[in-house]
Amino acid sequence: xxxxxYEKSSEGRTAAVLPEPGVPEKKLEDLVPPDLLRKEAxxxxxxxxxxxxxxxxxxxxxxxxxxxxxxxLGSCTMKYNPKVNDAMAGLSGFRDLHPHxxxxxxxxxxxxxxxxxxxxxxxxxLPHVTFQPAAGAHGELTGLLLIRAYFExxxxxxxxxxxxxxxxxxxxxxxxxxxxxxxxxIKSNDKGLVDIDALKAALxxxxxxxxxxxxxxxxxxxxxxxxxxxxxxxxGGLLYYDGANLxxxxxxxxxxxxxxxxxxxxxxxxxxxxxxxxxxxxxAVAAIKELEPYFPKxxxxxxxxxxxxxxxxxxxxxxxxxFYGNFGILVRAYSYILANGANGLSQVSRDAILNAxxxxxxxxxxxxxxxxxxxxxxxVMSGSTQKARGVSTAHIAKRMLDxxxxxxTVYFPLVVPEAMMIEPTETESRExxxxxISIMKEIDKESIEAPDTVKDAPHNTPVKKxxxxxxxxxxxxxxxxxx
Ligand SMILES: *Cc1c(COP(=O)(O)O)cnc(C)c1O
Numbered sequence: 001x002x003x004x005x006y007e008k009s010s011e012g013r014t015a016a017v018l019p020e021p022g023v024p025e026k027k028l029e030d031l032v033p034p035d036l037l038r039k040e041a042x043x044x045x046x047x048x049x050x051x052x053x054x055x056x057x058x059x060x061x062x063x064x065x066x067x068x069x070x071x072x073l074g075s076c077t078m079k080y081n082p083k084v085n086d087a088m089a090g091l092s093g094f095r096d097l098h099p100h101x102x103x104x105x106x107x108x109x110x111x112x113x114x115x116x117x118x119x120x121x122x123x124x125x126l127p128h129v130t131f132q133p134a135a136g137a138h139g140e141l142t143g144l145l146l147i148r149a150y151f152e153x154x155x156x157x158x159x160x161x162x163x164x165x166x167x168x169x170x171x172x173x174x175x176x177x178x179x180x181x182x183x184x185x186i187k188s189n190d191k192g193l194v195d196i197d198a199l200k201a202a203l204x205x206x207x208x209x210x211x212x213x214x215x216x217x218x219x220x221x222x223x224x225x226x227x228x229x230x231x232x233x234x235x236g237g238l239l240y241y242d243g244a245n246l247x248x249x250x251x252x253x254x255x256x257x258x259x260x261x262x263x264x265x266x267x268x269x270x271x272x273x274x275x276x277x278x279x280x281x282x283x284a285v286a287a288i289k290e291l292e293p294y295f296p297k298x299x300x301x302x303x304x305x306x307x308x309x310x311x312x313x314x315x316x317x318x319x320x321x322x323f324y325g326n327f328g329i330l331v332r333a334y335s336y337i338l339a340n341g342a343n344g345l346s347q348v349s350r351d352a353i354l355n356a357x358x359x360x361x362x363x364x365x366x367x368x369x370x371x372x373x374x375x376x377x378x379x380v381m382s383g384s385t386q387k388a389r390g391v392s393t394a395h396i397a398k399r400m401l402d403x404x405x406x407x408x409t410v411y412f413p414l415v416v417p418e419a420m421m422i423e424p425t426e427t428e429s430r431e432x433x434x435x436x437i438s439i440m441k442e443i444d445k446e447s448i449e450a451p452d453t454v455k456d457a458p459h460n461t462p463v464k465k466x467x468x469x470x471x472x473x474x475x476x477x478x479x480x481x482x483x
Contacts, residue, residue, distance in 0.1 A: 004479055005045045005047065005052070005055050006043075006045045006479055008045065008047055008051055008055065009045040009046045009047060010046055010047070011046055012046060013046045013047055013048055013051075014046060014048070015047060015048055015049040015051075015052050016049075062462045062463075064401075064404075064406045066078055066079070066080050066081075066274070067080075068404075069404045069405060069406060070404075070405045070406065070424075070428065070432055070435075070436055071405075071406040072359075072405070072406065072408050072422045072423055072424050072425075072436065073406060073407075073408055073409055073421075073423060074217075074219070074378045074379075074380070074408050074409040074412075074420075074421025074422050074423040075169060075217055075244075075245060075378065075409055075412070075421060075423065076245070076269060076275075076409065076423070077245050077247045077266075077269035077270055077377075077423060077425060078275075078406070078423075078425070079247070079425035079426065079427050080425070080427040081272045081273065081274050081332075082272060082336070082339070084335065084339065085272040085273075085331075085332040085333075085335040085336050085339070086332065088331055088332065088334075088335040089328040089329075089331040089332050089335070091331075093108060094108075094109065094112075094327070094328070094331050095328070097109055097327070099322075099323040099324070103306075103307070103308055103309065107306065107307055109327065110300055110307035110308075110309075111307055112330065112331065112334055113131060113300055113324070113327075113330055114300050114302060114307055115334065116129075116131070116284075116330055116333060116334045116337070117129040117131075117300070119334070119337050120265065120284045120286060120333075121286060123246070123250060123251070123254065123337075123345070124241075124243065124246075124254055124255050124256055124263055124265065124284075124286045125254030125255060125256025125257045126254075126255065126256040126260070126261075126262070126263065126286040126287055126288060127286075127287075127288065127289055127292075128286065128287050128288075128289065128291070128292040128295065129284050129285070129286045130142070130284070130285050130295050130296055130299065130325075131267075131282065131283065131284055131285075131324070131325035131330055132285075132296040132319070132320050132321050132324065132325045133264070133283040133285060133296075133320055133321060133325070134280065134281055134282070134283065134321050134325070134326060135266065135268065135280075135281030135282070135283055136171065136242075136244040136264060136266040136269075136281070136283060137171040137174070137175060138283060138320065138321070139244075139264030139265075139266075139283035139284070139285045140171055140172065140175035140211070140240070140242065140264055141175050141178055141179055141320070142264070142283075142285050142296060142317070142320050143240055143262045143263070143264055143285050143287070144162070144175055144176060144179035144181065144209070144240065145179055145294070145317045145320075146262060146285075146287060146291045146294045146295070146317065147179075147208055147209050147238050147240065147261075147262065147291070148179055148180065148181075148208070149294035149315065149317050150238070150290065150291055150294060151208055153293075153294075153315065156236075158205055158206050159205070159206060159207060159208035159236070159237070160180075160181060160182050160206055160208070161181060161182045161183075161184050161202075161206050161207045161208060162176035162179075162181040162182070162183055162184065162207070162208055162209050162210070162211060162240075163184045163185075163186055163199070163202050163203070163207060163209070163210040163211070163237075164176060164183055164184070164185055164186070164210070164211050165185070165186050165187075165188055165194055165212065165216070166185055166186065166187050166188055166413075166414070166415055167188055167192065167213075167216045167217045167218055167413045167415055168211060168212075168213065168216075168217070168242070169213060169217055169242060169244065170412075171242075171244075172211045172213075172242060173185070175211075176211065181208060181209075184202050184207075186198040186199055186202050188216075188218075188415060191220070191371065191373065192216070192218040192220050192370070192371040192415070193216070193220060193222055193223065193224065194212070194222055194224065194228055196224060196227060196228070196231075199228060199231060199232075200231060203231060203232065203235040203237065204235060205235070205236060207232075207235060207236075207237045208237060208238065209232075209237050209238045209239065209240050209261075210228070210232050210237060210239055210240065211240040211242055212225075212228070212239065212240070212241060212242065212260075213241075213242040213243075213244070213245075214241065214249075214255075214258065215248050215249070215375075215376035215377065215378075217378075217380075217412070217413045217421070218371055218375075218379070218380050218413060218415075218416070219248075219356060219375035219376050219377060219378035219379040219380060219421075219423075220371060220373065220375060220376070221248075221376055225258045225259065226258070226259065228259075229258065229259025229260070230259070233259070238261040238262065239259060239260045239261050239262075240260070240261070240262050240263065241255040241258070241260035241262070241263035241264075242263070242264065243255055243263045243264060243265045243266075244264065244265070244266040244269055245266065245269050245270060245377070246265050246269075246270040246271075247269065247270045247348065247349060247352045247377045247423075247425065247426070248349055248352060248353060248376035248377035248378075249349055249376075250270065250345045250346060250348060250349045251342060251343075251345040251346025251347075251348075251349055252346055252349050252350070255286075256286075256288075261287060261288045261290075261291065262285065262286070262287040262288070262291055263285070263286050263287075264283055264284065264285045264286075265283065265284045265286075266281065266282075266283060267281070267282035267283060267284060267329050267330070267332070267333045268280075268281040268282055268329065271332065271333035271336050271337070272332045272333060272335070272336035273329045273332050273333070280326045280328075280329060281326065281329065282325065282326045282329030282330060282332075282333065283325075284333075293313070293315040293316070294315055294316060294317050295313070295316060295317075296316060296317055296318065296319055296320045296321075297310070297311055297313045297316040297318065297319060298310050298311045298313070298324070299313065309324075347426075348426045349377070349426070350426075351426035352376075352377040352423075352424075352425055352426040353375075353376050353377055355424040355425065355426060355428060355433060356375050356376065356377050356378055356379055356422070356423065356424055357374055357375055357379075358424075358430075358433055359379070359422060359424055359433060359436065359437065360375055360379040360381070360422075362433075362437045363381060363437060363440055363441075364381075366385075366440065366441055366444040367381040367382065367383065367385065367386075367420070367440070367444065368381060368382040368383075368384050368385050369381045369382070370382055370416050377423055377425070378421060378422060378423035379421075379422055380413065380416050380419050380420065380421045380422075381419075381420050381422065382416050382417060382418045382419060382420070383396050383418035383420060384417055384418045386418075386444065386447040387417075387418050389447050389448060389451060390447075390451055390455070391446075391447040391451050391454045391455060392418065393410050393411065393418040393419065393420055394410065394411075395454045395455050395457065396420070396443055396447075396454060397410050397420070398454075398457040398458050398465060399443050399446070399453070399454045399457035399458065400439065400440075400443070401457065401458040401460075401461050402457055402458050402459050402460045402461070403439045403442075405436060405439060408420045408421055408422045408423075409421040424436070
């Protein structure tokens with residue numbers, strides 16, 4: 001194992017020599033309350049610049065990354081993010097802005113946000129957009145708070161329930177609960193889609209909304225979405241679209257046209273911000289005009305040629321985040337949208353769908369595919385055939401690491417036993433997909449001929465199989481000097 005940087009420390013060695021501050025020395029006690037002052041110096045690693053650089057570059061090379069290998073992680077769109085969009089976000093005119101700068105110095109940034117609002121509005125078919133939430137789940141919360149504010153303003157206090165199908169992303173029921181609603185789960189039918197009878201039974205004057213992902217987390221398009229929206233609207237409820245992952249529908253079909261009233265998009269999935277490293281993320285929440293008065297403040301308005309923040313929004317749910325959202329991510333999204341253009345965006349979705357169906361067709365003789373209709377950008381297959389041979393989906397996922405492939409999402413959605421949720425994305429070549437197909441066929445063969453090779457995997461990774469029970473019970477999360 002790579003040594004910890006603390007273990008490389010050598011007393012007195014240093015990576016930085018700072019100049020004298022050149023300002024009159026003020027006693028620290030005057031600036032910081034005494035009880036907050038450190039009593040002893042922090043025990044920081046003492047290393048040279050080169051030791052430090054090598055340490056972190058080596059560590060980064062231990063990780064799997066989209067820049068080094070295939071990453072078919074379903075639901076999350078771990079696609080390649082073109083570097084040009086990072087370069088745009090790094091332009092000094094954007095990068096060096098400070099959120100406390102006055103409006104007249106940030107007209108370009110406000111114009112970019114304004115233009116991006118228009119572009120996202122066009123893509124989702126809903127007229128109003130805010131970028132304040134920091135990520136997907138946060139966007140869901142914002143959207144549901146809009147819905148709650150809407151019903152409260154109408155004096156409709158009975159609507160306390162939110163319907164969520166059993167294939168929903170885990171954040172959906174969590175969000176509904178956090179926004180103060182009671183969650184009503186409805187079962188899917190045998191095609192993996194919303195069961196219309198179950199929906200009818202759940203609807204009533206106490207339902208505020210239904211949260212749906214379309215395509216759902218099985219990668220299946222809800223064919224009866226028009227009936228669903230009619231039923232929900234007729235019952236007085238609203239429809240929330242979880243568009244965290246818009247990679248299947250961009251330029252092909254719009255949530256607004258499917259009858260949804262509010263939706264969120266993860267800019268860090270479909271719109272070119274890398275994700276998976278803990279952030280920052282970015283989110284767009286779009287909605288019908290009836291929900292706009294409740295949008296987080298400020299919004300941006302255009303006054304002649306000038307852009308301004310609008311704080312005068314008496315019905316707003318308030319702020320959901322400091323300042324105006326994660327701006328650098330908005331620059332990447334805008335750059336991505338302009339670089340692709342309308343035709344390019346729909347081509348992204350078409351290619352993502354083609355790649356997923358190609359993998360599904362190519363693997364269906366080796367792995368059980370529970371829903372056989374064509375999929376959208378992702379599909380779910382099951383390791384149940386292999387499980388009968390004693391090799392579980394968890395084993396298969398670990399074995400994939402030996403071949404330099406990141407494991408897919410496993411054991412989700414819950415409606416499929418031994419699930420593997422695979423999303424190749426549009427950016428992968430046919431050669432990469434073919435290579436993945438041979439790896440999966442090889443692992444299937446091993447599950448018959450050499451099951452222990454799969455069960456003991458991974459063999460080639462820097463860290464071997466972990467004792468997950470021990471890690472969960474006694475997590476060792478930080479190093480301390482006396483270790
Ligand atoms: C990723 C995802 C979310 C959550 O987004 P975060 O940015 O991780 O909070 C919600 N719903 C779906 C369908 C997703 O794929």
